[in-house]
Amino acid sequence: MARTANSNLREEVAALKRQRTLDAATDLFYEKGYTNTTLDDVAARLGVTKPFVYTNFGSKSDLLAEICRIGVRSALAEVNSALAQGEPTAETLRSFVPRYVESVLKSQKNIAVNIREEKNLLPEHAQELSDLRQTFMAQIEALLVKACAAADHPLPDPRVAAFAIVGAISWSTFWYNPGGRLSAQELSARMTDTILNLVGGL
Secondary structure, eight states: OHHHHHHHHHHHHHHHHHHHHHHHHHHHHHHHOSTTOOHHHHHHHHTSOHHHHHHHOSSHHHHHHHHHHHHHHHHHHHHHHHHTTSSOOHHHHHHHHHHHHHHHHHTHHHHHHHHHHGGGSOHHHHHHHHHHHHHHHHHHHHHHHHHHHHTTOOOSOHHHHHHHHHHHHHHHHHHOOTTSSSOHHHHHHHHHHHHHHHTTOO
8 A cells, every 4th residue: 555655656746747847848938939948948947957857858859749739639628528518509619619718728838839839840749739630620620510500500611610710719829918908718708709600600
């Protein structure tokens, strides 16, 4: 029992160290850009030595890939959750959009880094992220088609609508200010109304 507890504690400490490294790198890539940030900078932000960073991530490119994965996986989890509730309806879409907006705002820096630094991903990481995004877009399109069909309001071009919605929400990572006039919840509500009007006022 004691051995299991010690093992769990070690795993928790390792996860915390990994998360701290990710958070520091995310802030630096967001503030300074990937090219202008070194692993020494990440270590200095954490107040540790560079080997600490290497222990958690083998390279700066591995850090970038994981930062980019977080935003895409978060958004994909939301649409999969919506689709798992059963045959989508207009109400499914109405409940999904604000959750998606909030997940994007929660991962604001990750998504901004992803958009700006995609060119710096290693080919294998770029392909992995591309596959994740394609899966996400296919799921968004499926949700739109089914929800609009249930409301007897078929979309003329669901793929274009899906790209328009995802583009509009993703771009909010560059202009949304948490200290601005709108809270995340207020922005989610207004974005939801705008997007539902885009697909026919569902």
